[in-house]
Amino acid sequence: AQSVTQLDSQVPVFEEAPVELRCNYSSSVSVYLFWYVQYPNQGLQLLLKYLSGSTLVKGINGFEAEFNKSQTSFHLRKPSVHISDTAEYFCAVSDRRGGSNYKLTFGKGTLLTVNP
Amino acid sequence: DAGVIQSPRHEVTEMGQEVTLRCKPISGHNSLFWYRQTMMRGLELLIYFNNNVPIDDSGMPEDRFSAKMPNASFSTLKIQPSEPRDSAVYFCASSSLTRNYGYTFGSGTRLTVV
Numbered sequence: 001a002q003s004v005t006q007l008d009s010q011v012p013v014f015e016e017a018p019v020e021l022r023c024n025y026s027s028s029v030s031v032y033l034f035w036y037v038q039y040p041n042q043g044l045q046l047l048l049k050y051l052s053g054s055t056l057v058k059g060i061n062g063f064e065a066e067f068n069k070s071q072t073s074f075h076l077r078k079p080s081v082h083i084s085d086t087a088e089y090f091c092a093v094s095d096r097r098g099g100s101n102y103k104l105t106f107g108k109g110t111l112l113t114v115n116p
Numbered sequence: 117d118a119g120v121i122q123s124p125r126h127e128v129t130e131m132g133q134e135v136t137l138r139c140k141p142i143s144g145h146n147s148l149f150w151y152r153q154t155m156m157r158g159l160e161l162l163i164y165f166n167n168n169v170p171i172d173d174s175g176m177p178e179d180r181f182s183a184k185m186p187n188a189s190f191s192t193l194k195i196q197p198s199e200p201r202d203s204a205v206y207f208c209a210s211s212s213l214t215r216n217y218g219y220t221f222g223s224g225t226r227l228t229v230v
Contacts, residue, residue: 034218036218036221042223042224043207043221043222043223043224044207044209044219044221045221046217046218046219046220049217049218090159092218102147102211102212102213103147103164104218104219106159108158109158109159
């Protein structure tokens with residue numbers, strides 16, 4: 001079984017500042033990792049995913065995340081945020097073995113608020 | 117592809133009434149998930165299906181909740197009778213059992229029980 005810990009429930013930042021949303025996971029097997037974004041009054045949208053290969057993954061809207069196996073982390077970063085990035089961000093993990101094991105375990109979410 | 121389609125987008129009903137939420141997954145996806153989201157409890161997995169078969173319904177809060185998937189392109193979540201504490205946003209998501217590209221979520225149904 002896997003678990004996901006999003007270390008910050010809320011992150012307020014000013015526009016054009018950099019931001020990092022932290023995610024740590026726990027698993028006894030190799031994993032796939034995901035970040036989802038939920039804008040106000042909308043469903044969850046896939047932001048980026050790590051399946052294999054380069055540990056630095058680029059997603060939509062200028063976000064990127066780095067998989068660190070030794071630290072079991074998958075932190076999300078953006079060098080300069082916009083007001084429109086205000087949303088809730090969810091980290092998720094599944095194991096690599098396929099079939100029913102592809103079921104995602106979600107973190108509790110981090111609310112990113114970008115202020116002018 | 118039209119994505120995961122949920123209906124209705126909004127539902128307001130009186131306590132005690134039956135409510136049925138509908139979901140059409142992405143064609144070719146063979147896993148389907150029902151989630152509930154509230155401010156207090158966050159995102160909760162209610163039930164999921166693989167190849168139309170319910171695999172885990174341990175998240176279904178009470179016997180008032182039931183879900184079906186009669187075929188690969190349609191699922192329902194029913195609440196009977198509804199209560200004010202069922203007010204939430206209900207999301208449906210689908211994915212593939214053979215390719216792990218994550219879930220695709222629908223836009224949700226906002227349920228208000230008065």
